[in-house]
Amino acid sequence: MPETFIVTEPEQAAALLHPIRSEIISLLKNPQSATELSKKMNDSAQKVNYHLKALEKVGLVVRAGTRNVRNLVEVLYVSAGRSFLLSDSLGLSSETIKKLQDQTALAHVLSLTEKIKRDAVSLMEQVDEEEIPSAVMEMELSLSGVKNRNAFLQDYTDMLTALIQKHHRPSQENAKTYHVSMAMYPKPEGGGTT
Numbered sequence: 001m002p003e004t005f006i007v008t009e010p011e012q013a014a015a016l017l018h019p020i021r022s023e024i025i026s027l028l029k030n031p032q033s034a035t036e037l038s039k040k041m042n043d044s045a046q047k048v049n050y051h052l053k054a055l056e057k058v059g060l061v062v063r064a065g066t067r068n069v070r071n072l073v074e075v076l077y078v079s080a081g082r083s084f085l086l087s088d089s090l091g092l093s094s095e096t097i098k099k100l101q102d103q104t105a106l107a108h109v110l111s112l113t114e115k116i117k118r119d120a121v122s123l124m125e126q127v128d129e130e131e132i133p134s135a136v137m138e139m140e141l142s143l144s145g146v147k148n149r150n151a152f153l154q155d156y157t158d159m160l161t162a163l164i165q166k167h168h169r170p171s172q173e174n175a176k177t178y179h180v181s182m183a184m185y186p187k188p189e190g191g192g193t194t
Contacts, residue, residue, distance in 0.1 A: 003081065003082050003083065004081055004082070004083050004084070004085050005060070005079075005080045005081025005083070005084050005085070006084075006085050006087045007084050007085065007086045007087055007090070008087045008089055008090065009058060009059075009090075010090065011058045012058045012059065012060055013086060013090065015054065015055055015058050015060055016060070016084060018051075019114070020041075020043075020047075020051055021051050021054065021055055021060075023041065023112075023115070024037060024041075024048065024051055024052065024055060024061070025055065025060055025061065025079050025084075026079075027040055027041070028061055028077055028078050028079040029078075029079060029082065030078065031064035031065060031076040031077065031078045032076060032077065032078075033067075033069075033074040033075060033076055033077070034048045034049040034052055034074075034075075034077075035069075035074060037052075041115060041118075042115065042118040042119055042122055043118070052077055055077075056077065059080060060079070060080050060084075061077045061078065061079055061080060062077065062078060062080055063075055063076065063077060064076045064077060064078040112181055112183055113183070116181065119179065133176075133178075140187065141184075153184065156182065160180070160182070164180065
């Protein structure tokens, strides 16, 4: 998989803005089937397969082989790149490119919130009286300029990576896997939701 995939077609740019398709792309750093993705996304394999075919058609995901599961052959897919860069050949102004990048990030936020909702409902349906070990942290942060925002995001990523490496024990007996997410976006005018 190349480190950076250059987006040259308008259809590719549009697919990156689609919340479900952008989530699929972000999950395909390693080859996976529609069934595996559907479990991670808590969605139907049929729906995920539909979006995979659309992404394959525009070249944002590629087939990475097949494998036999019971009496079925599963197709494995992988992202066409680890990151995506909009090409100047699209003929988009720098203002439009920035807007598309911002919208892509917001599409990921929408996709993440939908995933958290689906997971929370699924967990509540599975557990009757037992407490579900979970945590939520929410705060506000004032930053000036893109440089400071990027510096904060890098520091946060480094800190969280170190913290996860310190505590992550997948091979220990009774280890339970938790999903850790982070979303950051400008507070909407008027205060947003309360």
